[in-house]
Amino acid sequence: MHAEKGRLYGVSLGPGDPGLVTLNALRVLEEADSVWFPATPGQGGGRSSIALDILRSCGIDERKCRGIELSMSSDRSHAEQAYARSWLLMQEELLEQKSVAVVTVGDAGMYSTVTPILEHAAAAGRPYRIVAGVPAFLAAGAAAGLPLAAHAERLTILARVGSVDEIDRVLDREKGTVVVMKLSTVRDQLVPWLEKRRPDFFYAEKIGMPGEFITSRVEELCARTIPYFSLLVCSRYGRVASSVEGKL
Amino acid sequence: MHAEKGRLYGVSLGPGDPGLVTLNALRVLEEADSVWFPATPGQGGGRSSIALDILRSCGIDERKCRGIELSMSSDRSHAEQAYARSWLLMQEELLEQKSVAVVTVGDAGMYSTVTPILEHAAAAGRPYRIVAGVPAFLAAGAAAGLPLAAHAERLTILARVGSVDEIDRVLDREKGTVVVMKLSTVRDQLVPWLEKRRPDFFYAEKIGMPGEFITSRVEELCARTIPYFSLLVCSRYGRVASSVEGKL
Numbered sequence: 001m002h003a004e005k006g007r008l009y010g011v012s013l014g015p016g017d018p019g020l021v022t023l024n025a026l027r028v029l030e031e032a033d034s035v036w037f038p039a040t041p042g043q044g045g046g047r048s049s050i051a052l053d054i055l056r057s058c059g060i061d062e063r064k065c066r067g068i069e070l071s072m073s074s075d076r077s078h079a080e081q082a083y084a085r086s087w088l089l090m091q092e093e094l095l096e097q098k099s100v101a102v103v104t105v106g107d108a109g110m111y112s113t114v115t116p117i118l119e120h121a122a123a124a125g126r127p128y129r130i131v132a133g134v135p136a137f138l139a140a141g142a143a144a145g146l147p148l149a150a151h152a153e154r155l156t157i158l159a160r161v162g163s164v165d166e167i168d169r170v171l172d173r174e175k176g177t178v179v180v181m182k183l184s185t186v187r188d189q190l191v192p193w194l195e196k197r198r199p200d201f202f203y204a205e206k207i208g209m210p211g212e213f214i215t216s217r218v219e220e221l222c223a224r225t226i227p228y229f230s231l232l233v234c235s236r237y238g239r240v241a242s243s244v245e246g247k248l
Numbered sequence: 249m250h251a252e253k254g255r256l257y258g259v260s261l262g263p264g265d266p267g268l269v270t271l272n273a274l275r276v277l278e279e280a281d282s283v284w285f286p287a288t289p290g291q292g293g294g295r296s297s298i299a300l301d302i303l304r305s306c307g308i309d310e311r312k313c314r315g316i317e318l319s320m321s322s323d324r325s326h327a328e329q330a331y332a333r334s335w336l337l338m339q340e341e342l343l344e345q346k347s348v349a350v351v352t353v354g355d356a357g358m359y360s361t362v363t364p365i366l367e368h369a370a371a372a373g374r375p376y377r378i379v380a381g382v383p384a385f386l387a388a389g390a391a392a393g394l395p396l397a398a399h400a401e402r403l404t405i406l407a408r409v410g411s412v413d414e415i416d417r418v419l420d421r422e423k424g425t426v427v428v429m430k431l432s433t434v435r436d437q438l439v440p441w442l443e444k445r446r447p448d449f450f451y452a453e454k455i456g457m458p459g460e461f462i463t464s465r466v467e468e469l470c471a472r473t474i475p476y477f478s479l480l481v482c483s484r485y486g487r488v489a490s491s492v493e494g495k496l
Binding site (some may be wrong): 107134135142143146150153154241 | 271274357359379389391396409410
């Protein structure tokens with residue numbers, strides 16, 4: 001896939017490891033006239049962005065990269081304003097026949113920061129293309145050395161659950177593997193629940209990023225803060241494989 | 249990620265478009281001493297392999313590529329024998345300190361042809377690494393121009409369902425998006441079921457491969473044979489986006 005003039009692209013970067021960027025994504029990012037990335041304002045006035053870290057590692061010219069500043073606040077109106085402002089600027093670029101890429105950590109189709117921009121584009125009748133990528137839960141399975149589903153097994157993905165009861169209900173009801181993404185909403189309930197329910201599980205945090213951590217031992221979770229980029233996999237394959245290189 | 253001597257790699261190729269191969273996968277495939285791919289024996293004595301097509305498109309030296317011949321028969325014993333034979337040969341290569349890659353279409357963690365080889369490796373105490381990739385359902389969502397899940401929405405993935413009743417039960421029980429992969433098992437039930445249930449859906453076939461086809465209209469499915477590489481997405485986003493480039 002090549003970046004064409006006057007075109008909008010929603011580009012998946014994968015979960016953090018620049019090596020999980022696809023060839024299509026790299027080509028579009030190299031050729032695009034501008035690359036928009038989600039960023040979080042920092043406490044000292046700076047900002048942090050996993051997406052920008054990945055873009056830098058891939059050698060994308062930083063002069064064409066522009067941040068969409070999204071605070072981590074649960075009040076969505078700030079984020080909605082940031083998206084609306086960024087979309088207006090992107091739209092100007094598109095009218096000037098520039099090629100515009102907007103990137104997301106993970107895949108653009110699952111719980112993605114590009115969705116609101118693509119919704120603005122759709123509402124404005126502006127065509128776009130999506131470049132698919134590697135989602136965090138599959139990268140976590142790979143890091144653990146475990147398949148997530150085989151044959152006719154079922155895989156259920158939950159995100160931002162309100163309570164561990166929701167995980168309980170799905171585990172009771174659905175056979176197969178249950179993945180819970182963006183675990184920080186149940187931060188305080190997680191360890192007591194794992195101790196009580198005792199599912200076969202693994203927990204993964206910051207997969208492919210600095211600080212990557214993966215475990216299938218409850219004891220190792222007691223002292224952890226459970227960040228936004230974290231996930232839990234409950235399945236019959238739920239133990240980190242002892243034969244994974246580097247985890248022996 | 250680099251291919252190291254004496255190491256086994258389970259490498260995800262993505263669903264078919266060589267542009268969906270990741271940078272890590274490409275590097276491992278280029279550096280590996282041998283690359284094993286799943287192939288299906290053809291009727292005329294030849295064989296077909298989507299995986300080999302992708303390897304060729306990525307410029308991987310075909311002289312180091314070796315097929316694992318898997319018939320599409322539902323009798324698993326032939327496949328098990330083919331895996332066991334291939335694993336013995338791979339093990340010899342690993343003992344000779346060669347780097348060995350075994351590839352899968354899609355992602356190595358979901359319904360993958362590499363799983364049996366990695367199970368052989370685990371049983372033999374032989375370390376391996378998995379290179380994550382793009383699964384077909386996310387590439388299908390990208391091709392349709394649709395998000396599959398946002399915010400706290402649930403995503404359930406079924407594969408090789410025995411009957412459409414199973415899809416019905418999950419749709420009734422779980423909110424959010426339901427993906428059904430490897431639809432050919434319900435080939436004859438699909439159109440009558442869609443006509444009766446009338447979910448918001450899209451159907452995708454051979455995503456990223458020659459013959460890619462995608463629709464959200466039941467009428468367009470009546471005459472189709474529904475091949476192995478096909479999937480159905482039922483969700484509130486289930487209509488192919490009119491603003492997707494090329495689908496206007």
